[in-house]
Amino acid sequence: MKEFDLEKYESIFFNLIEGNYSKPEEEAILEEIEANSFLKFEWDNWQKAMLEDDSEAYALENAAFFDALKDDADAVKVVPIWSKNRIAAWLPYMSLAAACLLIVFMFTINLKQNAEAEAELVEVETKKVQTSDTQLQKDEVLTEENAVIPEPVVAEKAVEPADPSGVIPIIVEESAPQQELIVSVDGTKEDKPEDVIIDFDADESEIEESASPEIIIADASPTIPPQNEIVEEPIEVYQRAFTVTTETVKKKDRVISQRELASMNVRKLLQDKRIKLVNIGNKTYVQLESPDQETVLVGLSQ
Amino acid sequence: MTTSEYKKAVDQIGPRLLQFAHRQVGQLELAKDLVQDSFIVLLDKLDHVEMAKAKSFLFAVLSNKVKDHFKLLKKQTEVQDYHRIADNESRAMEDKEIVHMALSKLNERDRMLIAYRDLEGYKYDEIGEMMNLTATQVKVYLFRARKTFKSEILKLEVAL
Incomplete structure (x- = not known):
């Protein structure tokens, strides 16, 4: 194994953080770091210079903010009045309702006419x-x-x-x-x-x-x-x-x-x-x- | 992209954008404004952006807005915040806040590089594409950024 180059330890630490070494190389470097106190101290500081993913915490703490972002989509997108989705979906029901109303109206008119028709x-x-x-x-x-x-x-x-x-x-x-x-x-x-x-x-x-x-x-x-009535004159x-x-x-x-x-x-x-x-x-x-x-x-x- | 896909993007990408923006500007409310502006840009171009490219599009828009923000803002404000915290020796700071403060000491490019790499896991070439840099430049700048970031953390720890 090559001797650990202390002059370039920062580059080594950088590549180690970035994951640019293979698994065996990474294990060897970690062994060297553990064996050297200075390297260990520096390695701890280098590890602090990494950001942790807290996106889940951000999602939970700011749920209302993200809900408002989703509502923006509904507010921005104006549904046209004559869009296919809005009109076409209701057309069959409107047609059926109109047909029922027409039948009821015609039936009512017919009853009224029959009532007013000439008597039998x-x-x-x-x-x-x-x-x-x-x-x-x-x-x-x-x-x-x-x-x-x-x-x-x-x-x-x-x-x-x-x-x-x-x-x-x-x-x-x-x-x-x-x-x-x-x-x-x-x-x-x-x-x-x-x-x-x-x-x-x-x-x-x-x-x-x-x-x-x-x-x-x-x-x-x-x-x-009538019965029991006396008839005086013949009828x-x-x-x-x-x-x-x-x-x-x-x-x-x-x-x-x-x-x-x-x-x-x-x-x-x-x-x-x-x-x-x-x-x-x-x-x-x-x-x-x-x-x-x-x-x-x-x-x-x- | 449909409206339902947009809402899905808000759920999946929104928290990451907010985290990124917060790490950049240091203020949560300002970060929310920048994230909201980024999603509004996406709404304007909803018909032209596919769902698969929504993440890179949003991060690119947010990066530009962060840059625009810092162009209008004096960095002195962040320095003042640093000194005010450093003078207050009795104030206890969590490691998270130290990292946050140290990050604010970096320039915009370095903050973005670290955030893209650590928080979003982008590769060098992807980061280069978003920031108009080559992969080599990204690696070099990122190395310098981490060194500076580490030094700032050390300074804050020593100061407190």
Whole structure:
């Protein structure tokens, strides 16, 4: 091994610090240094002249400073409004939302239009009961020739049966042509509403809130003497001839409850309104008409 | 370089830059300002600098800013700090502070050479590229820097 050159020990120490020697050379130099006190002293001083890496300590102690540096990047870089990332990412969701809104809007408009559309048209079979041209004369005898027996006519569109729970549907006829009416229950041929003899007081009191109400507003059948009533005079019974007309009218359903029906002033209804029987489907109704009010159709039975 | 890569560079290179700047100027707050200015320069040239070259770019920018700083600053301030500390014999100094003070006695070139070599582990040719020197010049200057650095440390230890 070469003798350690003391004149050049600083260069040796410099290269030793810089790591410019090989491993065996480094070990030999360290042995020489350990053997010489002066060299050892100098070597310790040379080792102090090296900086230590404290970057981890700097990172921990100044974390807020480095976070602020990262925030600078977001502040400096302005994202354009119409950038692909911002707009393209939201386009499918915006399109879907717009389509849903459009569908809801169109559906709402369609419902509204249906509600406002013309009322369902129904064919109403009207039977003129005992009009002047159908009523038999007092002395006339009903024969097969003068008897007009109507054939059953089924309306094309039937009204929904009344709710068995007690709600009676009332069909309001908006534009039915005026017809002669009147139901006579005692065989007379008067055409005046006041001639209609109906025990409506009894009807009003007898109207009960039952599950299956049966309300008879007018009885178009031949007069049948009440039970246990003494009939002083014989009652002439006629077989009525009917003429049947079928007309198409607008139907507007309005359902009323038993309670509402009971609160009706049936007497006044009958006084003011003209009455006729109508057949809609398999149900029979009494049609009450008034020039200044809407027509009311009342079901006779469930 | 993307924004996410920039943030990654802040985490990886930022502490080393701050350590380097602190060793150069001796004041932590001043070192932070210089490091922040260096990263701002990187932000301006974000599209032109690759992530792999971000470290050398930042150290080069910081070195120039340190030089510019010392051009405007009187070295007398650092000398005064040294004498003020040396006169105060009762003040206890850690070895770390002695090293820091001794480093401040070196000139800018020597401080940078020692910092590049010891803290960042740059090779002679890399340091030469950053400081516009040859590898031989870097080695020679670095040798002189360490000798001076060692002498200053010894002086401070003796003075205290």
